[in-house]
Amino acid sequence: MNVTPPYLMFLGDVPDALAAKTAQGVVDWRRDWCLAQLRLPGCGADLGLDEMTVPEAVAAGAKTLVVGVVNAGGVLPEHWIDTIVTALEAGLDVASGLHVRLGSIARIAAAAEANGRKLTDLRQPDRSYATGKGHKRTGKRLLAVGTDCSVGKKYAALCLERDMQAAGFDAEFRATGQTGVLIAGRGVPLDAVVADFIAGAAEWLTPDAADDHWDVVEGQGSLFHPSFAGVTLGLLHGSQPDAFVVCHEPTRTTMRGVATPLPTIAAVIEATIAMGRLTNPDIRCVGLCVNTAKLDEEAARALLAELAEEHGLPATDPVRFGSAPVVDEIARIYGRP
Template sequence: MQKAGSPYLLFLGDTQDTLSIKGCTGVKIWRPEKAHAQIVLEGGNQDLGLPNKTPSEAAAAGCKTMLVGVANAGGFVPDNWVPTIIEALEAGMDVMAGMHTRMADIPAIAEAAAANGRTLFDVRQPSQEFKVGKGFERSGKRVLTVGTDCSLGKMFTSLALEREMLAQGMKATFRATGQSGIFIVGEGVAIDGVVADFIAGAVEWLCPENDADHWDVVEGQGSLFHPSFAGVSLGLLHGAQADALVMCHEPGRPHMRGVPGRDLPSLEDCIALNEQMAHLTNPTAKVVGVSVNTSSMPEDEAMAYLDDTAQRLGMPCCDSVRTGVSAIVNELAKI
């Protein structure tokens, strides 16, 4: 797969809130060596604490890619962003974005890229075709993050696992399946942009055969219990052919995200169903730990919840921020 070059110039645009720049924020947190500079347009108020540079200044300083790691309602490229994108291409940088609107479909941007021999990375739309999944046994080890709901920390947990595994001397590679993850590592497959029949095959392509002691850490999406996204979650389970699963959860949610009136499943039910579905392509797959997002809980309440859940389920229960994930990685090392 073609990989976006780094370091990056992080395009913050004219955004007004921190959630809108989460793609750029993820790079700053997880791959700070890639985050060289930022550019803010008139009207924008976000700041990641990086040097402010124009595209020409950033290119002269060695930046290879301008990352448009921002989101807006509708996922389109506003007209006032186009001149800056063109300026980056003319300065010699590639441009990476995850909008619903493809940069390659905007004539002025496409023409500038062609004229300057630069690459447009529209990460939300896969650039290659995939085969259907086969579920054939393949070498290497894989761990997949799964969840009781969507948007509760599967990417964060996956990156924390990779970091801890590398710190412990294990071979590990984070495999991105969403646009923010792709921004962070510069490659991957936005799995929600893959035609349903080919989701499992896309994941097999993303994490192919590897050394017997190498771990692919596959970023999960959605939840088997979420009526909107269960299809994607199931395809990921089958394609990952995971040896281990890590269950992600956020206590206190009143309902499934975006679906009022639908309760979250119990951890026990979610663990059982994910293991059952994973056994189609790996009969020995099992949940080895739980990653809990306790950010809304005070410290004492959070630690009590983690301890109680670990005892009830008989497996490590961590918060990737409060406690780290070393206890879960210790379980992976036994496989």
């Protein structure tokens, strides 16, 4: 799945910033790719980008209109269709994170066909995958795993990509979810792949590479989440990480969306190594990435020090304090570039 930047970010008339979370994630990490935003009257979200019409964005070099919002029910509101059709007629591709498929809407399908433009549904794989093979590939891989869903795995991986690159590593973020795909310009919506092909899709995403190349892989779910652990295990086996970080949100007590208690960090490390060994016998934990957004700075620093001591691993909040301690640990183990 490929999405071509630069993007014109279409926000429709969603009521608030939360509904534009996907678009905001792209702006946070690929500001240079986000040429402008296009909003309809009444829109309550604002990405802080220039406002442009479709013709203005095309003239400025935009390649893809990105529908990076969620709407009640996942449907595409009738009054957004004109903008999408206009974009297709003006020569833009369109990528959407809505549940509804762009191609299922007749006017959009017809406009894409007539103008030879590409429609990308970010929630649906646009190709098939082989089943996983399990043999060791060249190159190095780092996977973000978590004590739960939505604890900051994607942001941890993006911080690590940024900080590893700054330290001279050949590191590249590999996206496994829809926001990640927009940020990377390519990837796999792993949770939407057919069950038999989870590991195979993860293998496809992280192919053979140079010995000193690092794929920094966006994690999904948690081995301890009763809804999604199958996706997590398939990703672990398919991405065969050399190194992993454990992402954690310290104020959470039950797993997202269910009543299951949160596992300990130690349990996640142990299970990830026990299961990950199947496709990479040398798998090891290289750090803890803790989302301390709900703690003040003093409490955050104290917690990180305590966790580092307890687990004998670097612990940081990569968004708040950077991921340098983890990058240093990677350099210590695997060599500095």
